[in-house]
Amino acid sequence: MFQVRFYNENMILGYVSGRIRHSFIRILPGDKVKMEVSYFDSSGGRIILKTPKQKFE
Secondary structure (H helix, E strand, O other), X not given: OEEEEOOOOOEEEEEEOHHHHHOOOOOOOOOOEXXXXXXXXXXXXXXXXXXXXXXXX
């Protein structure tokens, strides 16, 4: 489980989806992720995608 901070400084608890766990994708502190938050309980959500790092040149 991870604590995920949004751009508006809210923090919620997020857990890794089965597809990411199955593919052995590692999520480290500071990585940007895409989350799916429940409509009924906005205090938790599921991490569904790790966004690729942008290259600045």
